[in-house]
Amino acid sequence: MTNKLSYDIIGLALFAAVILFGVPAFFGYDGFELNTFSRYLSLAIVSMALALSWGTAGLLNLGQAATFGMGSYAMAMHLKLKASGEGLPDFMGWNNVETLPALWVPFHSLTFTLLAGLLIPAAVGGLIAIFMFRARIAGVFVAVITLAFLVAFQLLVIEQQGFTGGQNGLTGLAQLELFGWTVDIYATSFYYLVGICLMVALTVGLYLTHSKFGLILRAIREDADRTRYFGYNVANYQTVIFCISAGLAGWAGMLYALVLEFASPTYMSVSFSLAIVIWCAVGGRESVLAAAAGAILVNLAENRLSDVFVEGWHMMLGVLFLLVVMFMPRGIYGVIVDAGRALRRKGGGDAEEPAYDASLKSKQEG
Amino acid sequence: MAQLEVRDLHVVFGGLRAVDGMTFDVEKGEILCLLGPNGAGKSTTLDLICGKTQPTGGSIRFQETEISQMMEFQRARLGVGRKFQVPSVYKELSVAENLSVARSMKPGIWHALTAPAVRRSKRMREILDLVGLADKTEEPAGNLSHGETQWLEIAMLIAQDSRLILMDEPTAGMTIQETARTADIFRSLSENHTLIVVEHDMSFVRTVADRIIVMNQGTLLAEGSIEEIEENEAVKTAYLGH
Ligand SMILES: Nc1ncnc2c1ncn2[C@@H]1O[C@H](COP(=O)(O)OP(=O)(O)OP(=O)(O)O)[C@@H](O)[C@H]1O
Numbered sequence: 001m002t003n004k005l006s007y008d009i010i011g012l013a014l015f016a017a018v019i020l021f022g023v024p025a026f027f028g029y030d031g032f033e034l035n036t037f038s039r040y041l042s043l044a045i046v047s048m049a050l051a052l053s054w055g056t057a058g059l060l061n062l063g064q065a066a067t068f069g070m071g072s073y074a075m076a077m078h079l080k081l082k083a084s085g086e087g088l089p090d091f092m093g094w095n096n097v098e099t100l101p102a103l104w105v106p107f108h109s110l111t112f113t114l115l116a117g118l119l120i121p122a123a124v125g126g127l128i129a130i131f132m133f134r135a136r137i138a139g140v141f142v143a144v145i146t147l148a149f150l151v152a153f154q155l156l157v158i159e160q161q162g163f164t165g166g167q168n169g170l171t172g173l174a175q176l177e178l179f180g181w182t183v184d185i186y187a188t189s190f191y192y193l194v195g196i197c198l199m200v201a202l203t204v205g206l207y208l209t210h211s212k213f214g215l216i217l218r219a220i221r222e223d224a225d226r227t228r229y230f231g232y233n234v235a236n237y238q239t240v241i242f243c244i245s246a247g248l249a250g251w252a253g254m255l256y257a258l259v260l261e262f263a264s265p266t267y268m269s270v271s272f273s274l275a276i277v278i279w280c281a282v283g284g285r286e287s288v289l290a291a292a293a294g295a296i297l298v299n300l301a302e303n304r305l306s307d308v309f310v311e312g313w314h315m316m317l318g319v320l321f322l323l324v325v326m327f328m329p330r331g332i333y334g335v336i337v338d339a340g341r342a343l344r345r346k347g348g349g350d351a352e353e354p355a356y357d358a359s360l361k362s363k364q365e366g
Numbered sequence: 367m368a369q370l371e372v373r374d375l376h377v378v379f380g381g382l383r384a385v386d387g388m389t390f391d392v393e394k395g396e397i398l399c400l401l402g403p404n405g406a407g408k409s410t411t412l413d414l415i416c417g418k419t420q421p422t423g424g425s426i427r428f429q430e431t432e433i434s435q436m437m438e439f440q441r442a443r444l445g446v447g448r449k450f451q452v453p454s455v456y457k458e459l460s461v462a463e464n465l466s467v468a469r470s471m472k473p474g475i476w477h478a479l480t481a482p483a484v485r486r487s488k489r490m491r492e493i494l495d496l497v498g499l500a501d502k503t504e505e506p507a508g509n510l511s512h513g514e515t516q517w518l519e520i521a522m523l524i525a526q527d528s529r530l531i532l533m534d535e536p537t538a539g540m541t542i543q544e545t546a547r548t549a550d551i552f553r554s555l556s557e558n559h560t561l562i563v564v565e566h567d568m569s570f571v572r573t574v575a576d577r578i579i580v581m582n583q584g585t586l587l588a589e590g591s592i593e594e595i596e597e598n599e600a601v602k603t604a605y606l607g608h
């Protein structure tokens with residue numbers, strides 16, 4: 001356990017070194033190149049958020065894109081208001097909305113926006129979780145219910161054109177002003193902002209997985225009933241991790257809206273939600289670091305390959321997912337862990353070896 | 367007043383009266399052994415007490431609180447612990463992690479968020495020494511032998527430190543020496559705990575039991591000391607005699 005903790009801390013340090021120093025140096029501190037990369041980093045946050053609920057607690061949330069989308073809309077609403085000055089956002093005029101809807105008013109405030117992007121997704125995630133987990137819904141039904149929520153929520157956003165910009169989403173956004181600093185998404189400083197956000201999210205994730213809370217979640221994943229007989233309120237534990245995961249997804253969504261300079265209902269699509277699952281599975285859902293790395297790697301590959309195979313990319317992604325599920329169910333993380341174990345065994349002189357020999361001997365004697 | 371009072375307890379599974387009007391008391395610090403042929407309803411009785419199964423009738427009072435309608439985790443928090451007939455440990459977790467889950471005096475989320483996954487305490491060391499798993503703390507529980515898995519679950523119940531411990535066939539699959547050691551452990555546990563033990567091994571029952579209840583077809587067939595039970599004609603026909 002303490003061993004695992006030190007590996008994870010080393011892993012986080014390496015990850016931080018690569019993201020905060022290696023990548024900027026590799027791209028020659030070029031803001032445009034780094035902008036693409038900051039998109040991957042924001043997606044890495046939503047992937048690690050899924051690893052918390054899916055990998056740690058065994059709850060496959062296929063609605064992750066919905067909470068991600070909420071975060072992106074929160075940010076985009078703030079920036080849209082800013083771009084509209086004293087007037088109404090342009091699309092509202094086209095939809096005969098004459099006064100600013102009450103829902104929009106508080107998004108004038110940056111503080112409110114930042115809190116809303118984090119807390120609204122968390123609250124919504126928590127609400128769904130309470131209903132599901134009080135009723136002891138588990139396994140594939142969690143996936144089905146969260147998927148149904150995602151589809152319904154996306155429909156709602158598309159239908160309510162006057163409030164949300166409908167199919168077009170929210171475009172023509174202003175630049176974010178963060179405590180007097182105008183955020184230029186093509187500057188290296190923006191890349192560092194997203195990078196630091198990812199590191200904070202990963203630190204939170206690692207803290208949780210190494211706490212007793214994380215241990216109880218792993219116990220629940222393996223045998224929820226057994227855990228109840230030790231006095232743990234399983235539904236509460238599941239609800240809290242769902243909230244945290246949804247909040248982190250919302251945070252990622254805020255950053256994503258900044259990078260792309262618009263929010264769109266496509267962020268809440270089923271295919272986007274499934275893509276998150278694929279990143280998480282490829283990296284390895286048991287580890288938040290691996291899930292984050294998975295998101296970055298798959299998106300890098302997509303960027304390189306989708307130019308070459310324009311139509312074929314989605315099929316390749318599907319095939320990749322199938323291959324991972326069949327041949328490396330624990331993702332890249334599992335491969336690394338197994339390789340590490342094999343190496344240590346080869347290294348010999350371990351405490352494991354003599355014990356193994358002894359048990360062999362006693363078997364031969366018996 | 368007895369620590370546990372079971373009154374006219376019933377459960378029906380699709381027409382089968384698995385437990386049919388059980389009434390008995392368990393005193394504080396007592397070791398009660400529950401005997402009976404296969405399918406007599408012993409495990410189901412424990413299921414009803416720990417909340418795995420909901421009764422169709424009757425009452426269960428633990429320390430003067432009616433618990434028969436409570437959720438499992440609430441009963442556990444009141445002080446009811448359970449060892450299952452099929453050893454139920456977390457195979458993917460290490461031995462130390464299994465014990466840490468079982469150590470649940472503070473089962474709330476706030477405490478869990480501020481505590482490390484595994485805290486190496488003196489108490490944990492003692493428990494591991496007691497069951498002979500001290501050199502396997504980092505081993506995933508899935509790698510343990512059947513006997514070791516039994517020990518681990520017993521260790522988990524000791525760590526949980528429930529006032530009432532329900533043990534379902536704790537010595538199944540153990541060697542004679544291991545069974546004797548389990549008997550010692552149970553005797554020392556009974557200083558601070560109450561135990562209900564389902565067991566088929568009669569020599570084990572002879573060593574540990576303060577009192578015995580024999581069940582047959584969901585009903586209480588006989589109750590008394592080991593001598594009384596061995597003399598009982600109904601028991602001989604139903605159980606010991608075959
Ligand atoms: N969940 C259930 N649904 C239906 N029938 C059940 C259920 N649990 C137990 N039974 C039935 O109830 C009866 C009593 O079972 P129980 O497991 O309590 O017996 P037992 O005394 O523990 O026997 P053994 O010594 O074999 O463990 C059996 O006939 C069993 O098939």
Ligand SMILES: [Mg+2]
Nearest residue numbers: 408409410451
């Ligand atoms: Mg049984």
